[in-house]
Amino acid sequence: MNKIITCVDGSAYSDAVCRAGIWAAKKLNKSILFLHAIEKKNIAAAEDLSGAIGLGARSSLLKEMASLDEQKSKLALELGKEMLAHAVELANQQGCESIEKAQRHSDITEAICDLESDARLVVIGRSGEGNKPDFKALGSHIEQIIRQVHTPVLIANKGFTEPKSFMLAYDGRETADKAVKRIIDGGLIHNLTCHLVTVKNNQSKLMDKFNHTEKLLLESGFDVKASFLEGNIFSSLMDYKTKNQVDMLVMGAFSHSKLAHAFLGSNTLKMIENTDSPLLILR
Template sequence: MKILVCIDGSQYSQSCCEYAAWVADRLQASIDIVYVTDLRQFEVPFVADLSGSLGLQPYQSIMGELQQLEDRKATLILDQAEATLSEAGYKGEIVRIHKTGFLVDSLSDLEASCELIVLGKRGENANFAAEHLGSTMERVVRASKRPCLIASRAFSPVEKVLLAYENVPSCNAAVEYFCNSSSFSDVELHLASVAKKDNESALLSELKEVEDKFSSRGINVVCQMLHGAVAPALADYASEKGIGMLAMGAYGHSRIRHLVIGSTTTEILRDCKLPTLLFR
């Protein structure tokens, strides 16, 4: 079993490694850490202007120097990630990967042998765009076929997990994961749906079915029906109960359905301080 950790040198990279070490210990998994050099940094107008004013040979020399600097940066970032994993107590195998291009373009190959992807909620510009989600995170979650653990800014041990449930395939995939995975067997699992007045009865029935499914596997869950706007209701419940991680489907067909482009899940990911485990 393998975990893919996507790093970029931001503060979130440290958190990614710490959460990856925490999960890897539970799954007895190895870890691949990947850093991808963004080609766009070599295509800025300044570089383009240099090519016209200095001629081809000096331009190629400058580009070579920039690429060497980027290679050194990649090495340092991978070194730091490896050190963070070690400091977090991870003692397993680590594979270092450095690619050039865009992470999402390499994703199908990178995730082929992995069970879980860990990446930060925001990237290297996190301090300048605190109100926005990272564009790379958005693309990866939309493209990936694996569960994605979206790391929060700082690591905190997880003792309670909240599964935000609705009866759609992505959420049912999350239910199957928690039923069959040993990685969260010692955490307190909470199951919650957010109801409107016109669908509360149906949701209660669905919650009971899921609760019974967990019980049949010997898993006790704390089941709760919430009311109000989805994001605030989940956030308030998580704060009240001391939840350490949120789990939910990446796509659905109701008010918890939109990831990235839709408003509700985007709001949850943007405003929630918790790491979030997303399922397809």
């Protein structure tokens, strides 16, 4: 696991994603791989219309559509190359020593999965190309990537800067315990102030687990500020983040299956949709 896969596109988040990927690559001393995926849009290509009533193989409109399809594909390829070149230039300026780039004709999730075997971290923006800067993550590739990719995912905010602190939203579940182990073993957020925050829920022995987690982090060299809260989970976490000016949020991946999420909701998705801070999802 030697590469920081950093996804670049034409969105408003692209430069911030590059900065986040560069920060992670330098912090972990890993190669950075800039990835651009050219996704097939849901439009009718010329070959899809060849059987339509009244449109024969000699139709001039079909030939013109085929020519436009080819031109559009070439333009998308060249635009992607320019974006990758810009990302590489930024990485060079910031002193990255090992820089790679890749371009794929596929869905971004598929492209990440194809490269994941050698990935240490995946860096993406809150919303992709074609979405407005204030686009909510729900319904984008974000959820799909988090559910399918087993590598930690860093969701960059638009104004990403190097974080000095992070908040670990600990809920006592297995996913949270795995996240704690990832934090201790990983190195990405070592030397950052850790705000360990738990909101009271129905997990058994939650206070004992909370105290044990604080002890583990302290023994691992973290500067820990621990808080056990009560109230609505989402609003309590967001209020704490704002009050304490936390730079980054860290959470375990989804606690429920996708079917259960349809009925129970997900605090992870709420955090993604409503926070303007970078969010690190650990599995």
